[in-house]
Amino acid sequence: MQAQLQQRPYNFSAGPAALPAEVLETAAAEMLDWHGSGMSVMEMSHRGKEFISIYEQAESDLRELLAVPKDFHILFMQGGGLAENAIVPLNLSRGGKVDFVVTGAWSQKSAGEAKRYADVHIAASNEASGFTALPEPSNWQLRRDAAYVHLCSNETIHGVEFHEIPDLKALGSDAPLVIDFSSQQLSRPLDWSRVGLAFGGAQKNIGPAGLTLVFVRNNLLGHALQACPSAFNYQTVAQAQSMFNTPPTYGIYMAGLVFQWLKRFSYRGRNALAAIEQRNIDKAELLYSTLDGSGMFINRVAHNARSRMNVPFFLRDERLNDAFLADARERRLLQLKGHKSVGGMRASIYNAMPLEGVQALVDLMRDFEARHG
Amino acid sequence: MQAQLQQRPYNFSAGPAALPAEVLETAAAEMLDWHGSGMSVMEMSHRGKEFISIYEQAESDLRELLAVPKDFHILFMQGGGLAENAIVPLNLSRGGKVDFVVTGAWSQKSAGEAKRYADVHIAASNEASGFTALPEPSNWQLRRDAAYVHLCSNETIHGVEFHEIPDLKALGSDAPLVIDFSSQQLSRPLDWSRVGLAFGGAQKNIGPAGLTLVFVRNNLLGHALQACPSAFNYQTVAQAQSMFNTPPTYGIYMAGLVFQWLKRFSYRGRNALAAIEQRNIDKAELLYSTLDGSGMFINRVAHNARSRMNVPFFLRDERLNDAFLADARERRLLQLKGHKSVGGMRASIYNAMPLEGVQALVDLMRDFEARHG
Numbered sequence: 047m048q049a050q051l052q053q054r055p056y057n058f059s060a061g062p063a064a065l066p067a068e069v070l071e072t073a074a075a076e077m078l079d080w081h082g083s084g085m086s087v088m089e090m091s092h093r094g095k096e097f098i099s100i101y102e103q104a105e106s107d108l109r110e111l112l113a114v115p116k117d118f119h120i121l122f123m124q125g126g127g128l129a130e131n132a133i134v135p136l137n138l139s140r141g142g143k144v145d146f147v148v149t150g151a152w153s154q155k156s157a158g159e160a161k162r163y164a165d166v167h168i169a170a171s172n173e174a175s176g177f178t179a180l181p182e183p184s185n186w187q188l189r190r191d192a193a194y195v196h197l198c199s200n201e202t203i204h205g206v207e208f209h210e211i212p213d214l215k216a217l218g219s220d221a222p223l224v225i226d227f228s229s230q231q232l233s234r235p236l237d238w239s240r241v242g243l244a245f246g247g248a249q250k251n252i253g254p255a256g257l258t259l260v261f262v263r264n265n266l267l268g269h270a271l272q273a274c275p276s277a278f279n280y281q282t283v284a285q286a287q288s289m290f291n292t293p294p295t296y297g298i299y300m301a302g303l304v305f306q307w308l309k310r311f312s313y314r315g316r317n318a319l320a321a322i323e324q325r326n327i328d329k330a331e332l333l334y335s336t337l338d339g340s341g342m343f344i345n346r347v348a349h350n351a352r353s354r355m356n357v358p359f360f361l362r363d364e365r366l367n368d369a370f371l372a373d374a375r376e377r378r379l380l381q382l383k384g385h386k387s388v389g390g391m392r393a394s395i396y397n398a399m400p401l402e403g404v405q406a407l408v409d410l411m412r413d414f415e416a417r418h419g
Numbered sequence: 420m421q422a423q424l425q426q427r428p429y430n431f432s433a434g435p436a437a438l439p440a441e442v443l444e445t446a447a448a449e450m451l452d453w454h455g456s457g458m459s460v461m462e463m464s465h466r467g468k469e470f471i472s473i474y475e476q477a478e479s480d481l482r483e484l485l486a487v488p489k490d491f492h493i494l495f496m497q498g499g500g501l502a503e504n505a506i507v508p509l510n511l512s513r514g515g516k517v518d519f520v521v522t523g524a525w526s527q528k529s530a531g532e533a534k535r536y537a538d539v540h541i542a543a544s545n546e547a548s549g550f551t552a553l554p555e556p557s558n559w560q561l562r563r564d565a566a567y568v569h570l571c572s573n574e575t576i577h578g579v580e581f582h583e584i585p586d587l588k589a590l591g592s593d594a595p596l597v598i599d600f601s602s603q604q605l606s607r608p609l610d611w612s613r614v615g616l617a618f619g620g621a622q623k624n625i626g627p628a629g630l631t632l633v634f635v636r637n638n639l640l641g642h643a644l645q646a647c648p649s650a651f652n653y654q655t656v657a658q659a660q661s662m663f664n665t666p667p668t669y670g671i672y673m674a675g676l677v678f679q680w681l682k683r684f685s686y687r688g689r690n691a692l693a694a695i696e697q698r699n700i701d702k703a704e705l706l707y708s709t710l711d712g713s714g715m716f717i718n719r720v721a722h723n724a725r726s727r728m729n730v731p732f733f734l735r736d737e738r739l740n741d742a743f744l745a746d747a748r749e750r751r752l753l754q755l756k757g758h759k760s761v762g763g764m765r766a767s768i769y770n771a772m773p774l775e776g777v778q779a780l781v782d783l784m785r786d787f788e789a790r791h792g
Contacts, residue, residue: 054451054452054457055457055458057457057458057462059462059463059464059467060464061464061665062461062462062463062464062465062665062668063462064458064462065459065461065462067451070450070451070459070461071450071451073450074447074448074450074451075447077443077444077446077447077450078427078440078443078444078447079427084427084428084430084751084753085428085430085437085753086438086443088435088438088443088626088627088628088673089430089432089435089436089437089438090432090435091432091433091434091435091754092435092628094432094754124497124498124499124502124629124667125497125498125648125650125651125664126497126650126664126665127664128649128650128663128664128665129497129648129650129651129664131648131649131650132648132649132650132651133648136648159648159649162645162646162648163646247665249665253461254461254667254668254669255461255465255665255666255667255668255669256497256629256630256665256666256667256668256669256670257629271646272535273535273536273644273646275498275502275504275505275506275509275532275535276501276504276505276532277498277499277501277502277504277505278498278502278505290501291498291499291500291501291502292434292435292499292501292620292622292628292629293628293629294497294627294628294629294667294670295435295627295628295629296627296628296629296669296670297629297667297669300461378457380457380458381464381467
C-alpha cells in the first residue's frame with residue numbers, strides 16, 4: 047500500500063483540495079463497516095450512538111487542536127463560506143451597521159451579500175493595489191456603533207493573508223470581529239481573544255465540500271433576524287449540538303479523521319498544530335524565495351501579506367502558460383491553473399501538501415526557466 | 420468480497436439510511452484514485468473536467484430515471500429538507516399567501532417555518548386522526564390567490580404517503596404544487612404534470628446527508644425575496660448549474676453511483692425505476708400483511724395512506740419493546756427503534772433494502788410473537 051501512496055500526484059487545488067493519503071486509506075477501509083458496526087458512516091442515523099461518538103470525538107479534537115475557548119460554540123453547518131456571507135449578518139447584524147475590510151474577492155463578495163440585511167460600510171480596502179497588500183489597520187474607518195467588523199483572514203483567490211489578527215480594541219472599536227478563515231483555518235493557531243466569530247468551508251484544510259465550520263462566542267447568539275431560516279440560526283444549531291437538522295455526517299467523519307491525523311502529526315521536533323504551522327512556513331518560504339529569485343515567474347503580493355496557503359504566480363511571458371501547465375501535468379503536479387478572475391497560476395499548499403510537493407513544483411519551475419528563460 | 424457483502428446487517432434507519440453494498444464497494448475502491456486521475460473525488464476542484472463529468476452524468480442519469488421534463492431544473496443544494504422549509508417560501512411565496520396540507524410532523528414543521536416569510540393557511544390537516552389518514556382532497560380549503568400549495572408526499576415519521584399526487588387543477592386551484600418528497604423520491608415514478616417544485620434530502624434513497632435535491636419548473640424562478648441568500652436563490656443556483664458555491668461534491672458522486680446502480684437494477688422482469696417500485700411494493704405488502712395478521716404488532720395508518728418507505732409499528736404490550744429491539748439486534752436487524760415523538764418501532768425500507776431484509780424482520784416478528792404471544 048505504501049507504494050501506492052508514494053505514487054500519488056501532488057494536487058495543488060484551491061479547494062476542494064488534497065487530503066492526507068492515510069486519511070483516505072482509513073475512509074476506504076471503513077467504508078462498508080465502521081468499527082464492527084456493520085454500517086458505513088453514511089448509513090448511520092445521526093442520532094445513534096455510533097455517529098454521536100464520531101461527532102463528539104471530532105468536536106473535542108478540533109477544540110483541542112485550535113485551543114478553542116469554552117465560551118465558543120463549534121457548529122457543523124452546511125452551505126460553505128458563500129452561504130455564511132448571508133447567515134452571519136442574518137444572525138449578528140440586528141439589521142444595523144456592519145463594517146467590512148476588503149482585501150480581495152472573498153471579502154468583497156461578503157460585503158455585497160451583507161447589504162441584503164444591514165447597513166454596510168467599507169472601512170478599508172486594498173482594491174487600489176489590485177488586492178496585493180493589506181490596508182494598514184490604523185487607517186481603517188471603523189464606526190463606533192457597528193454590530194461587527196468583517197474581514198477575510200486569507201483570500202484564497204488573491205493570496206493575501208493577515209499574519210496577525212488585528213486587535214479591534216486597540217483601534218478604538220468594541221465591535222466583535224468576524225473572520226472568514228476558510229482557507230486559513232487549522233493551518234496555524236488563532237488568537238481567539240481578538241475574534242467573536244470565525245467561519246470557513248471545510249474543503250481546504252479539513253475535509254470534503256459541504257461541511258462548514260462556524261466558531262461563535264456564546265454572547266453573540268440570540269439576536270437573529272426574523273428572516274433567518276431556523277436551520278441557519280446559530281442559537282438553534284448550538285442548542286441542538288449541530289443536529290437541529292441532519293448534519294453532513296460523512297463530512298464530519300472525514301473531518302474527524304483529519305483531526306486525528308493532525309494530532310499525530312510531527313515535524314522538526316514539533317507536534318500537531320505547531321508542527322503543521324512550521325511545515326506550512328517552510329513550504330511557503332521555499333516557494334516564495336524561488337519566485338523572488340526567478341526572472342520568469344513572479345508573485346505580486348506585498349511580503350507582509352503573502353498567504354502561506356494560496357500562492358498566485360504568473361509567468362512574465364504569458365504565452366508560456368500552457369507549456370508550463372503541460373509540463374506540470376507530465377510531472378503529476380495537478381490543478382495549478384490560476385483562478386479565472388486573476389489568470390496565471392496558483393499553488394494552493396494546504397496542510398495536506400508535503401514539503402516534497404512544493405519541492406517538486408520548485409524543481410519544475412527551475413527546469414522550465416532553464417529551458418525557456 | 421461477496422462473502423463480506425452477504426454478512427452485512429439489515430439497516431432500517433429512517434435516514435441517513437442504508438446504501439447498496441456494491442455502491443459502497445465502488446466508493447471504497449475509488450477513494451484514493453478516481454478513474455486514474457490520481458485524486459479522490461473529494462480532492463477535485465468542482466470546476467475541473469473530472470468533477471464536471473461526474474456531475475453531468477449524475478444529473479443526466481437522475482433526469483432519465485425520474486423522467487424529469489426539460490422545463491425542470493435539477494439543483495444540487497445543501498441544508499436538507501429542513502432548510503428548504505425556509506428556502507422554498509423565500510423563493511416562491513413573493514411574501515404572499517401559501518396553503519399547506521398537513522399530514523404529519525414534516526408538513527407541520529414546513530408550515531411553521533414558512534410563517535417567517537408568508538401568510539400561511541392550513542388548507543387541510545389530518546392531525547385529528549393522529550396523523551394516520553390523508554385528508555380528502557375534495558375537502559381542502561384552497562385559496563384562489565395562493566402563491567403555491569405545499570404538501571409532504573411521504574411523512575417519514577408518521578408513515579403516511581400520498582400514493583397519487585393530487586391534481587390541484589381538478590380541485591379548482593391554479594397554484595403550483597410544492598412537494599417535500601425527501602423519503603419518497605426515486606422510490607417510484609412521479610407525475611410531474613401535477614408538480615411545480617419537489618425537494619428532498621438525499622439521505623433516504625439517494626446518498627449521504629448534506630446533499631439536497633430540488634426539482635423546480637423554470638417558470639417559477641426569478642421571484643425570490645430580497646432576504647433570500649444568494650446561495651439559496653434557485654435562479655442563481657440554476658444559472659450556475661449548481662456551482663454558484665462549491666457543491667457537496669462527494670455527495671453528488673455517491674448519488675451518481677446510486678443512480679448507476681438503479682439504472683442496472685432489475686426485478687421480476689422490470690428494470691430501473693419500475694423494478695425498484697415493484698420491489699418496494701412487494702416489501703411493503705409483506706410487512707403490512709404481517710402486521711395486519713398479528714395479534715401482537717399493529718400499524719395504525721389507514722390502508723390507502725400507508726407509506727411504502729416508512730412503516731411505524733407498535734407492540735400492543737409496550738413493555739416488550741426492549742426485548743424486541745434486543746432480539747432484532749441479535750439477528751443483525753439495525754435501527755428499528757421508532758422516532759422519539761411517536762415511540763414504538765419504525766422500519767424504513769428504502770430502495771437499498773432487499774426483500775430478504777423485510778423477510779428477516781417478518782420472521783423475527785413471527786418468532787417473537789410465538790415466544791411472547
